[in-house]
Amino acid sequence: MLAALAIMIPHGARRALRRINEREVNENDRADNLDTTDSNSENSEYVPSTWDVLQVRALLQWRMGVPVEIVDEIIDAAEYWLSTTATMTAPEKGTHRVIGKDRDQVLLKTAPLCYDRKQLERSSDSPQPLPHRSSTHPCRKIVFRLSSHDQGSGHIYPDMYEHSWTWFDAEIIHGAHAQKMYIDGEEQVLLDNEKGETAISRESGDPLLLPSADKIQLNGARVSDKQDVEIVWHYQDDIQPDSPAASDIEKTKGRGRATLDGRFVREMQVGDSIAVWARARFPGWSNHVHRASATVYWAV
Numbered sequence: 001m002l003a004a005l006a007i008m009i010p011h012g013a014r015r016a017l018r019r020i021n022e023r024e025v026n027e028n029d030r031a032d033n034l035d036t037t038d039s040n041s042e043n044s045e046y047v048p049s050t051w052d053v054l055q056v057r058a059l060l061q062w063r064m065g066v067p068v069e070i071v072d073e074i075i076d077a078a079e080y081w082l083s084t085t086a087t088m089t090a091p092e093k094g095t096h097r098v099i100g101k102d103r104d105q106v107l108l109k110t111a112p113l114c115y116d117r118k119q120l121e122r123s124s125d126s127p128q129p130l131p132h133r134s135s136t137h138p139c140r141k142i143v144f145r146l147s148s149h150d151q152g153s154g155h156i157y158p159d160m161y162e163h164s165w166t167w168f169d170a171e172i173i174h175g176a177h178a179q180k181m182y183i184d185g186e187e188q189v190l191l192d193n194e195k196g197e198t199a200i201s202r203e204s205g206d207p208l209l210l211p212s213a214d215k216i217q218l219n220g221a222r223v224s225d226k227q228d229v230e231i232v233w234h235y236q237d238d239i240q241p242d243s244p245a246a247s248d249i250e251k252t253k254g255r256g257r258a259t260l261d262g263r264f265v266r267e268m269q270v271g272d273s274i275a276v277w278a279r280a281r282f283p284g285w286s287n288h289v290h291r292a293s294a295t296v297y298w299a300v
Helices: 002-006 011-022 027-031 050-063 068-078 117-122 244-253
Strands: 082-087 097-099 105-109 139-149 166-173 227-234 273-280 287-298
Touching: 050 068, 082 105, 097 105, 097 273, 105 287, 139 166, 139 273, 166 287, 273 287
Parallel strands: none
Antiparallel strands: 082 287, 097 287, 105 273, 139 227, 139 287, 166 273
């Protein structure tokens, strides 16, 4: 796809794009759009600033004369998008969170889509969004990175996701930008019992009793080894929940079969936040979470 699009633009623009890909990360640029994380894969990824993306668009469209529709295709094919990352805060340095039976917890909440957390902390009235391409559905990709295991004493094995009762879910908080999400630099509670102070017993028929097809990820059942996973949801995903491919992915990878069609990403609206829940069910089961992060990408 990129090769085909490259033919459409002048050589000068191609050279500029190559230079951008080769640039070292500028820490000052990153500060506006990325929270600090301890993940090596996240730190090694080049993260363009708002200025970077706008410069490339201006170069292609105004200096090189590339039609705006083709500019959009080039930016999307290169995944040259803005992003923010939210990370779980451990109880204390060197420790991890343990979510016991029916004490589901929110591990993290992402900054509202197309908004800067620092700007939301400073402004209580009519916060202004960052540049974005579409007025309603600019989200392009969500990447979850998890390091976790359940209470088990065994090791990783085939079919380990069958009969697993510890898992992770994503919940959209609509219009989070207007809910005073941050006060005095502190993130506020927006969802019921999001810290898991109260154990909520789930009865038969409760949609949260068992892992659903919308789950982010299961832990391997009765596996004590940490499982480091990266789950990518992309707006162009098109694996239908009732397909054999979705069934195979759910069985072998532990992902939710209904999260493979890109719908969640495409339906994210400006100002929405994502809460990542860790869950555990039934006596003796617990979800041990060492690291968790979510990176949300949107188009400009």
